[in-house]
Amino acid sequence: MAAILEDSGLNGTIFCIGGAPQEVLEKFDEKLSKFETEESLQSAVASHMFKLLVNGDSPENLDIELKNIPTWKEKVSFCVQMLLGRIDHSIQYAKEIIEAVYERIVQVRRYQSQPRPLRSLLVTIRPWTSTTNNVKFHSLQSSQQKVVEYQLQVPLAYAAQDMRCAAIVNRHLDQDILEEFDNKNLCETYQTKADSFVFIESMLV
Incomplete structure (x- = not known):
């Protein structure tokens, strides 16, 4: 997306929360390594989403039943x-949300990053587990400028919720944007006792 915008003449600042794409993939591989087969991963996803939808009120034999079902569609x-x-949701909604979670996992695992050096400034905001040198090299190859790196103290799953992210983004905003925000009146105006104004106006007619 950034490359497309640059091809249209737009440059700016790119924030990568979670680190470089390869770093996110490595984190996924690390978390999913405990599943020996694709079927076991599918069973875990189906079980997890089922329990979320019913707020934990699931049958005791749910995991066993799912393990005995061979295909994802049948699960x-x-x-x-x-x-x-x-x-309370429709069954169609439940079906789609379960399928969407697994499809997202498959999509991330199949993703192959083909970065090109961007003209825009690249700011990487990494979770606390990101320390590999090869990922840092990968990030450096993604921008013609010096990459700005920050290290969070939370894991990848909570990186976007870390309050430091907002402060980091604000730090790299253009000065005119910050000045416009500082001078903007964010208060909402409203009338109090609107009925009184209506009554007075009717008396003057």
Whole structure:
């Protein structure tokens, strides 16, 4: 996306929360390494989403049943049938949200980064587990400018919620944007006792 914008003549500042793309992929691989097969990962995703949808009120044999179901499609169908009468959402919504989570995981794992040196300033905001030198080299190859790096004290899953992120972004905003914000009146105006004004106006007519 940044490359497309630069091709249109737009340059700016790019914030990478979580680090470089390769770093995020490595974190995913680390977290998912405990699943020996794709089927075990699918069962874990289906079970996790089922428990979220029912607020933890799930059958005791849910995990065992899911492990005995061979395909992802059948696992989803099983969860959907088990959710009947347990949730306020529609079954179609439940089905789509379960499928979407696994599709996101597959999408991230298949992603192959092909960065090109950007003209824009690149700011990487890394979670506390990011320390590999090869990732740092990867980031440096993504910008023609010197990459600005920050280290958070939270893991990847909570990086975007860290309050330091807002402060880091503000630090790299253009001065005219900051001045416009400082001078802008953010107060909302409203009338008090609006009925009184209506009454007075009607008396004057």
